[in-house]
Amino acid sequence: MRQSDENKKIAIGKAAIQLINSVGFDGASISKIAKVANVSPATIYTYFENKEDMLLKLYVMVKKELAIALLQGLDESLDIKKGIHLMFESLIAYSEKNIESFAFKEQFANCPLVANVCEDEELRAVIEPLKSFIEKGKRQNILKEVSIEYIGAYLFHPISTLIKRKYAHQEKLTEEEKNLMFAMGWDAIRK
Amino acid sequence: MRQSDENKKIAIGKAAIQLINSVGFDGASISKIAKVANVSPATIYTYFENKEDMLLKLYVMVKKELAIALLQGLDESLDIKKGIHLMFESLIAYSEKNIESFAFKEQFANCPLVANVCEDEELRAVIEPLKSFIEKGKRQNILKEVSIEYIGAYLFHPISTLIKRKYAHQEKLTEEEKNLMFAMGWDAIRK
Amino acid sequence: MRQSDENKKIAIGKAAIQLINSVGFDGASISKIAKVANVSPATIYTYFENKEDMLLKLYVMVKKELAIALLQGLDESLDIKKGIHLMFESLIAYSEKNIESFAFKEQFANCPLVANVCEDEELRAVIEPLKSFIEKGKRQNILKEVSIEYIGAYLFHPISTLIKRKYAHQEKLTEEEKNLMFAMGWDAIRK
Amino acid sequence: MRQSDENKKIAIGKAAIQLINSVGFDGASISKIAKVANVSPATIYTYFENKEDMLLKLYVMVKKELAIALLQGLDESLDIKKGIHLMFESLIAYSEKNIESFAFKEQFANCPLVANVCEDEELRAVIEPLKSFIEKGKRQNILKEVSIEYIGAYLFHPISTLIKRKYAHQEKLTEEEKNLMFAMGWDAIRK
DNA sequence: CATGAATGAGTCTTCATTCAT
DNA sequence: GATGAATGAAGACTCATTCAT
Incomplete structure (x- = not known):
């Protein structure tokens, strides 16, 4: 089984924060965050339940x-x-x-x-x-x-x-x- | 009787502020605002250039x-x-x-x-x-x-x-x- | 104001029925139906509330x-x-x-x-x-x-x-x- | 104790039938079936070639x-x-x-x-x-x-x-x- | 053999805006 | 001036499937 990659989670968090800072929560779409974090949009959902959950965490x-x-x-x-x-x-x-x-x-x-x-x-x-x-x-x-x-x-x-x-x-x-x-x-x- | 122009603008502004307060700027879509203000979405564009312009004004x-x-x-x-x-x-x-x-x-x-x-x-x-x-x-x-x-x-x-x-x-x-x-x-x- | 186009509604209905027959309800996606009916996916929503409503009607x-x-x-x-x-x-x-x-x-x-x-x-x-x-x-x-x-x-x-x-x-x-x-x-x- | 292979296949079949009955074939996603059957999604693919094959069998x-x-x-x-x-x-x-x-x-x-x-x-x-x-x-x-x-x-x-x-x-x-x-x-x- | 992580493609739906009347 | 119809683009999210372990 492939190991969970803590780096990936961090990359996603960083990308999200960066984007939210520059374009706001609504402007920071999942797919944009995914692009910046260099993962697939779907991958984000293995680390966070949904967008709101991500923000909260x-x-x-x-x-x-x-x-x-x-x-x-x-x-x-x-x-x-x-x-x-x-x-x-x-x-x-x-x-x-x-x-x-x-x-x-x-x-x-x-x-x-x-x-x-x-x-x-x-x-x-x-x-x-x-x-x-x-x-x-x-x-x-x-x-x-x-x-x-x-x-x-x-x-x-x-x-x-x-x-x-x-x-x-x-x-x-x-x-x-x-x-x-x-x-x-x-x-x-x-x- | 159709309401006069200025009233319409005020109605739009009020509806927009109300909606933005309750669901945020992105949540307050033009069509929702139009519905609350009782006008057509297209009408909003006779009073404001676009959504951002509306917010600013x-x-x-x-x-x-x-x-x-x-x-x-x-x-x-x-x-x-x-x-x-x-x-x-x-x-x-x-x-x-x-x-x-x-x-x-x-x-x-x-x-x-x-x-x-x-x-x-x-x-x-x-x-x-x-x-x-x-x-x-x-x-x-x-x-x-x-x-x-x-x-x-x-x-x-x-x-x-x-x-x-x-x-x-x-x-x-x-x-x-x-x-x-x-x-x-x-x-x-x-x- | 642009007139509602009864032809369009019929075209959508026909496309939907055709597609549902050949690939089932779930297989007949809104965008496929739109393509066959020669309209934008969004247009379907001016005639039907949502996919289920369309089926029912x-x-x-x-x-x-x-x-x-x-x-x-x-x-x-x-x-x-x-x-x-x-x-x-x-x-x-x-x-x-x-x-x-x-x-x-x-x-x-x-x-x-x-x-x-x-x-x-x-x-x-x-x-x-x-x-x-x-x-x-x-x-x-x-x-x-x-x-x-x-x-x-x-x-x-x-x-x-x-x-x-x-x-x-x-x-x-x-x-x-x-x-x-x-x-x-x-x-x-x-x- | 891990359940034996045949049990696993039966569990998957039962879960699939149950789910398909309640939410339909398209609604019964592989991951939902896997969850109900208490196996990994990937495991299903060791017993069935793909979803359609599963239905058929x-x-x-x-x-x-x-x-x-x-x-x-x-x-x-x-x-x-x-x-x-x-x-x-x-x-x-x-x-x-x-x-x-x-x-x-x-x-x-x-x-x-x-x-x-x-x-x-x-x-x-x-x-x-x-x-x-x-x-x-x-x-x-x-x-x-x-x-x-x-x-x-x-x-x-x-x-x-x-x-x-x-x-x-x-x-x-x-x-x-x-x-x-x-x-x-x-x-x-x-x- | 079995698995959880990973993903590109796809889902329905809504959006801001424009068009034709 | 005012409108409802129309739309391409984009939204969040889920999917069947594969990969690396």
Whole structure:
């Protein structure tokens, strides 16, 4: 029996992300993805149940990857502002190393299709340390009394949007922009 | 009696926005839109060059409408924080009165198709008062030295996202949420 | 506005029946039918909702046509055996003039897809005279006390099967075969 | 423990017949059959040359099985009418014990694909006793001078159709129906 | 012998758009 | 100006079959 080829699955995922970034989910047809991934359209269906399933699986994968990158080096003992800043920089670093994945994630962040993905068990577990770090900040009276969604909305979302916009013009963030955005985000969430 | 021309155009626009909100741009086919608007598919082409043109025109229209609503009552003589707060409340008020248009605008805010729409001449003009109000705030040393995009990113974007999410669950903003978000946004942009 | 073209619908129906006869329902793909009918595949969908709807509509049409042919000349005052023989001959005559339609009907006579077609209102009405003729035969103590389905099963079904088989070999019924089959059918149903 | 080869072939045949009965020949895809039979799609090709070959082999198999059942107990010395009746009852008995096989056979009785199967050598041999029994009936001047096909058409076909129809509604034949149909069939073929 | 992976060809259907009236 | 008919191209997906193990 022929062996399942993990490389093939990766190639398909990469092709899909690339195409979805450039022409959108509906524009990225199965046959186009197949062509880019250098497989037959039918082959895609041996790795994913259908197009929507593919999107979902890729989204969860990228989201998990990003979460892990974000939390790299985060330590309960870290000073709150320093920890927050670390994550802020990690986000930027990740986006620069994985710009395609990053753009892909951004595109679907607010898509109804993936709305309930957050309830993915594994993903929840990965995010746990972030949550407790924030909680600590609130207990120390350093951060405002807000749920984690708000942290995302003011700390991560604006910078993500900017990165995405720069990417569209094939530009990169300047040091100045990073500093400004961190300052604004920090002011928004700190007490 | 056959409806007059302008009514027909409005009916098409409304149908398109409704459908795009519920099934996405690609899901909202010309013939479906035509059916909802009670016209022939061919008729749509007497009002718009093609589907993409339709999206663009509707987007600009809504964006302008929103900009006008936002600036309603804004006066150069107004205290900076009060002016900012006024716009913040106007945004919410608009979204509650025009939830379909609002959701439509949000859906395409980050779509490459409409990326260059900001350069629409008329739109630029409408936004002018906002710009000069912000400039005043900076001159008065009340606001941070940031371009207008950042104001949007911290003051309008997070609340818009929340409204959209609430809308998806058919909920509404609470007074508490509004206050919190204004506080965070204001802290982000003020000096 | 372009006029609906009845010829086109007929061409599609004819092509469909022809193809279904020679390669079966599943073998007769929409695109093959379109090619034979000399229209675009999409055009078929302006005349029929979908493939199944097409089959059903064609089946009802043919069935009605056949029923009308069968009852041609049937008169309540006719002698029972003569009336039965008239229908028997009409069936053969119809099959010889409309062999494609006839074969098509036969193919689907027992197909679950069209099982409930008999309940088609119009069809029911068309068949009414046949029913009352049979009833008369039973009242006159000439025919066995059986429901109309049995009449079909012994009088019409065997001859239809034979016609179909002959058609497959491009042959025709002989006078002898006709006589024999009428005799057998008549003996089966008469008292 | 892996099932033995012959079991596997039987499992495939059973799965195929089942599926073909419920979704038709084209609806019963090789991979679906494989799933039901609990084998790999490729395995099916070690037992059958291709899908059509599978249908044919299964059809001949069932047909032979039925023929054997039909002739069980038939004896040259038997009274003609009794012998005919015996076969009639055997047909019913077989159909009730092997409803899936029976329905399968019926479905393809008139399919062009299997048209020439009757010329299968073995099958011919099995049917021989039936033929000579009929010949005897003709010689005794009890049966009409008709070929064996006509016996089938009037004696076996109508009852088969009724069984099939009942099966579709998950009903069974009543004693009354059996008697009536035998009477009609017998009247049709007897002199 | 048995298998799951792989695939090109094909399925039905819908699409944005144009044509003829 | 307005329309329904018409269409070639494309959509997601499944198929019978073969291949490599």
